[in-house]
Amino acid sequence: MENIRTNGYLSSSDMQASLDFVASQAYRTTSIINFLKDQPRISARQQFNQQPFLHQSFDHYQAGQPIALIFEQTDCHDCDRLHECVLSKHSFTQHADSFYTVQLDLWSQRPIDLPDGRSLSINALAQELNVTYTPTIILMDSRQTEVIRAEAQLRSFHVESLFDYVSSTTYLKEPQFQRFIDARADKHRAEGRHVSILGDDPNCNSL
Template sequence: MLQALTILSLLFLTDFTMAASEDPAELGAGLQNPGYEELPAWFKTSFLDLTEDVAEAAAEDKRVLLYFYQDGCPYCAKLLRDNFTDREIVELTRQGFDVIAINLWGDREVTGLDGKTTTEKKLATLLGVQFTPTLLFLDEAGKVVLRLNGYLPPHRFAAALRYVAERHERTGERFSEFYVRTNPREAEGDLHQEAGFLAPPLRLGDNRRKSPRPLVVMLEQPVCRECDELHQDVLRREAVALSLAAFDAAIVDVFSREPLQTPDGRETTGRDWAAELGIEYTPSLVFYDTQGREVFRTEGYLKAFHVQGALDYVATGAYRWQPSFQRYLSARREALAERGIQIDIMR
């Protein structure tokens, strides 16, 4: 029995290694490696000449971030799902770095910083990469400024981005010292639940056929500081809560594989529906009329004034006659000012 189990284990490892060494683009149309995770579209499409990449980044006052990954790596998936959908992280990364993804087992040709040609997997060996994800932050000379061996949660990862992008290593301050000094805030890590919201399994199409109220779907994820702020602050404000009372509401995890029914009656999962909707940031609020048609959405970071404005914009039907949400908000603020009510829109 032990011998049989050993043989099966070896076969499994051999199959996994063979699959991991293949490039998903070479597996044929519609085929992907098990565990493949799509990279953000804004990662750099590089010819993998690292000297050239470093020079191009420096010319734009950026630095290069090498991201070593492998398909089937759960912490690579977590990095892409939790970190690279966080609005602050995306903005920090796009402003300060050119991100180049390198497959730990890949065979693509790479020209290293020494000018020598190698492959992705050999480069990983040369750089001592043993874990995925491994992230190497390079300065303008191609020197490693900071190395992250493994996954960091969003608040720590954002601090690492700021440390390198702001060139704090030049002051002699270590990243650990910078992190303690800046003391970033950690996300809750749980998908929020709200009393009175539609409960899973979500049957949003059935809800549209029965309810006379519009629907707001809050597309979120568990590790999301802006989602925490939405539920712990914004939705707790009396004025926002009153506006929300005009809606049916549901929370959808953008990475969930649990089945749900969309407002137009189709069967899918939270993950697939979020991809279909093109959701890139959380939380995003998508609004539907009583017929299950999308009529409006918000995808940026919003304070209470704007969230309440979005709710009222849909609930009153103003979107039908005023296609510009910004004009609607301006008129709303002016009307309040005429009544002597001053609003701090960033509070």
């Protein structure tokens, strides 16, 4: 039986906590996200970061728009890093324009009206979508079907590639995201641009 699966690069503290979750058999009594909530956190902001393109509801959603859901929580160092190093950069906002992007507080009991007509608390939606880390980005197509997601500590080139992969509908003809990002990286390098998929992020000068 699978107890936990990581999808993306975890900070050292979250990786250690994930290993402790399995080693201590905490999975028998709680979920990974609840376990992580109770762990000591790296110093982080106590308020949510804001970006001009982020919505807090679907009130202005227009049918047919692809959707980006960004699940976060307060006191989340990797959430701060996502905003500082990725979402606030001009190179990313060009990609965000193609999506209706909603910022969601993982633990919130606030009800949210969904495009499919249902109303759920944000926390219930997170559980339904099996969100296990913050930040988690879930990208959906125009039919509100999940295409791909990324979790935990995210690099700018990786996130931009995710949004490009969905907005360009490349996923319809190339189901392997890794092939897409490798080809995109090769193209950028051929144009003389620096690419960092897993290493230090050139967009990140702090945190």
